[in-house]
Amino acid sequence: xxxxDVFRPRGGKVRRSFVEKTxxxxxxxxxxxxxxxxxxxxxxxxQGLHPGSKVVTTLLLILVAVCLxxxxxxxxxxxxxxxxxxxxxxxxxxxxxxxxLVVPVFTGVVVLPTIFNVVLPGDPLLxxxxxxxxGHHFGPWMLPNVLxxxxxxxxxxxxxxxxxxxxxxLSVLLTLTTRWTYLMRGLSMIKxxxxxxxxxxxxxxxxxxxxxxASEMFLARKSRTVxxxxxxxxxxxxxxxxxxxxxxxxxxxxxxxxxMISRGYRGTPRTLANFKLRRLDWFWAVFTALAGIMxxxxxxxxx
Amino acid sequence: MxxxxxxxxxxxxxxxxxxxxxxxxxxxxxxxxxxxxKLIPLMVIGSAFSFVIMMFNVPIPGGTTAHAVGGxxxxxxxxxxxxxxxxxxxxxxxxxxxxxxxxxxxxxNCFNMAVVIPFVTWFIYQRMAGKTEVTSSxxxxxxxxxxxxxINVAACCNGTELGLQPLLFHTAQGVPLYCPYPIWVSVPAxxxxxxxxxxxxxxxxxxxxxxxxxxxxxxxIVDQIAAKVEPVKAAFNKLWFVIIGLIVLVPLGLxxxxxAFGEGSADDIKAALGYVPAGLAALGDRYHALLQDYGVxxxxxxxxxxxxxHQSVGYYVxxxxxxxxxxxxxxxxxxxxxxxxxxxxxxx
Numbered sequence: 001x002x003x004x005d006v007f008r009p010r011g012g013k014v015r016r017s018f019v020e021k022t023x024x025x026x027x028x029x030x031x032x033x034x035x036x037x038x039x040x041x042x043x044x045x046x047q048g049l050h051p052g053s054k055v056v057t058t059l060l061l062i063l064v065a066v067c068l069x070x071x072x073x074x075x076x077x078x079x080x081x082x083x084x085x086x087x088x089x090x091x092x093x094x095x096x097x098x099x100x101l102v103v104p105v106f107t108g109v110v111v112l113p114t115i116f117n118v119v120l121p122g123d124p125l126l127x128x129x130x131x132x133x134x135g136h137h138f139g140p141w142m143l144p145n146v147l148x149x150x151x152x153x154x155x156x157x158x159x160x161x162x163x164x165x166x167x168x169x170l171s172v173l174l175t176l177t178t179r180w181t182y183l184m185r186g187l188s189m190i191k192x193x194x195x196x197x198x199x200x201x202x203x204x205x206x207x208x209x210x211x212x213x214a215s216e217m218f219l220a221r222k223s224r225t226v227x228x229x230x231x232x233x234x235x236x237x238x239x240x241x242x243x244x245x246x247x248x249x250x251x252x253x254x255x256x257x258x259x260m261i262s263r264g265y266r267g268t269p270r271t272l273a274n275f276k277l278r279r280l281d282w283f284w285a286v287f288t289a290l291a292g293i294m295x296x297x298x299x300x301x302x303x
Numbered sequence: 304m305x306x307x308x309x310x311x312x313x314x315x316x317x318x319x320x321x322x323x324x325x326x327x328x329x330x331x332x333x334x335x336x337x338x339x340x341k342l343i344p345l346m347v348i349g350s351a352f353s354f355v356i357m358m359f360n361v362p363i364p365g366g367t368t369a370h371a372v373g374g375x376x377x378x379x380x381x382x383x384x385x386x387x388x389x390x391x392x393x394x395x396x397x398x399x400x401x402x403x404x405x406x407x408x409x410x411x412n413c414f415n416m417a418v419v420i421p422f423v424t425w426f427i428y429q430r431m432a433g434k435t436e437v438t439s440s441x442x443x444x445x446x447x448x449x450x451x452x453x454i455n456v457a458a459c460c461n462g463t464e465l466g467l468q469p470l471l472f473h474t475a476q477g478v479p480l481y482c483p484y485p486i487w488v489s490v491p492a493x494x495x496x497x498x499x500x501x502x503x504x505x506x507x508x509x510x511x512x513x514x515x516x517x518x519x520x521x522x523x524i525v526d527q528i529a530a531k532v533e534p535v536k537a538a539f540n541k542l543w544f545v546i547i548g549l550i551v552l553v554p555l556g557l558x559x560x561x562x563a564f565g566e567g568s569a570d571d572i573k574a575a576l577g578y579v580p581a582g583l584a585a586l587g588d589r590y591h592a593l594l595q596d597y598g599v600x601x602x603x604x605x606x607x608x609x610x611x612x613h614q615s616v617g618y619y620v621x622x623x624x625x626x627x628x629x630x631x632x633x634x635x636x637x638x639x640x641x642x643x644x645x646x647x648x649x650x651x
Binding site: 018021022036044059066067083152155156157159160164166167171172180200202203204207236239242246250252260261265266280283298 | 307308309310312313316327331340341343344345346347348349350351352354355356358359360361362363364368376380388392393395396398399400401402405406407474478479480481483484507508510511512514515516519520523625626629630632633634636637639640641643
């Protein structure tokens with residue numbers, strides 16, 4: 001590979017090749033998973049809850065977050081989620097980094113243009129610039145006299161970022177504190193067909209088998225390439241790698257099928273359901289529902 | 304193309320799930336008919352494959368890289384129904400494990416990426432190259448063109464879903480509640496990004512992988528599970544019902560009782576649709592009457608009328624008490640669970 005395009009002495013900027021990026025991406029998945037597994041195994045509020053109760057309450061809180069529309073209510077919800085993370089042994093710094101470094105960057109950039117009056121008309125909050133030739137029409141769009149940050153724009157953007165942040169933190173909290181197999185039990189409790197939860201559960205396992213295969217392919221490629229390669233050549237490698245992976249996958253699927261058949265599989269999935277809802281789980285669900293209603297009520301009063 | 308939670312209103316998300324349910328059910332039924340007990344292993348491995356190829360960095364001219372969705376190549380290899388199941392599963396894992404794409408928006412994410420991309424690719428590929436020789440270059444070329452068009456159609460759908468939000472859901476002051484860009488901004492923006500970046504990547508992947516199998520192992524392309532599952536035309540006839548259903552449901556879903564949360568006030572809906580359903584108008588009046596009884600204070604962003612101040616003090620006290628109760632109970636329950644688990648461990 002052109003590892004010379006990794007090192008650029010003049011620009012001083014290091015750019016990684018697609019091979020390295022892909023291998024990094026793969027190991028990131030593994031690291032993420034080990035990390036989540038460790039948190040899921042520690043003791044805390046969310047870990048102690050029945051997966052069914054946890055899935056239902058998380059969905060409920062996401063619904064609340066999506067329905068909220070005043071910033072104080074959204075800030076409160078976010079603070080409550082942080083408290084939940086804290087009592088669930090999730091390191092707060094990591095949690096904050098995962099949610100509040102990522103969301104403002106992506107979602108914030110998306111909504112940023114809407115705070116200006118040229119994109120979304122509104123009452124000016126801060127005038128940045130006076131146009132000399134304002135009032136011109138370009139088709140349906142009119143150039144205003146001033147460039148300003150609008151009240152409505154800032155209001156909307158703040159609410160939007162807070163809401164997306166709340167939704168993301170809730171799903172991060174759920175997956176950090178729940179093992180995949182337990183999560184699938186939780187999903188089947190809300191009447192998601194066993195067929196789907198079983199496919200999800202097994203897919204999760206085989207992702208690692210395929211990731212390993214793919215990672216070896218990329219590593220092998222990296223270790224035997226010297227010099228410069230054209231984009232076309234690189235693309236051909238990615239195409240072939242996918243092809244090889246597919247061929248391997250088909251063989252693997254036949255093997256898995258044979259293994260399932262030999263263990264008595266007849267075409268209908270069965271699972272061992274060994275979780276029981278305790279009083280505490282019910283209590284938690286009711287409490288979350290009440291808290292959600294309270295937040296929504298308060299939200300409607302101030303918005 | 305993954306829509307995170309918070310970009311779409313809950314009513315829209317519900318429409319997405321309602322639209323996807325029959326598609327998933329049909330997909331499972333069709334694929335099961337040909338695969339029987341092989342359904343689960345093949346779909347599992349197909350889903351894992353779909354997940355992994357979404358992680359491949361595809362080099363593009365200029366030295367950067369991009370990711371492909373892989374819906375196109377899966378449609379060529381497995382047929383659209385099986386591809387729909389595999390991509391849906393991969394998307395579920397992305398949403399649950401990595402927070403890529405929201406849980407509520409999962410329905411529409413699946414519609415865009417797991418239904419539109421495979422079906423459009425398959426339709427074009429099959430129409431244009433379905434009857435050619437296995438090694439014919441028409442196959443990989445039409446596979447590539449098909450997935451390029453497919454991803455742009457999907458981008459259009461995505462842009463429409465996002466673009467409907469500000470038209471239907473905003474506050475009385477005109478603050479958009481969900482995705483703030485209207486349809487005439489969101490659709491061109493999505494299309495531009497996909498026509499220039501994601502489209503070519505998807506086309507490269509579908510074309511190259513199809514070509515790879517034509518050269519190394521043509522039987523993979525001939526023995527399509529797809530070919531045995533359902534003739535294309537019949538598959539499309541069924542899908543049209545779902546698409547028409549979705550188009551009808553989008554406005555209906557917005558007017559459903561759940562839409563009251565979205566709170567397009569009657570006037571907004573009138574502006575958007577041209578009329579106001581009578582039931583909604585009545586509901587809206589009752590809702591506002593209810594709030595007026597409680598003496599609603601203004602938003603902190605609008606200029607507070609002084610006489611409302613006294614009323615709002617009560618709310619702030621209630622809010623502070625409420626917050627204290629929520630925080631206190633959260634801590635209490637976590638203590639209870641901790642002590643219970645400690646007890647369990649001693650018991651073992």
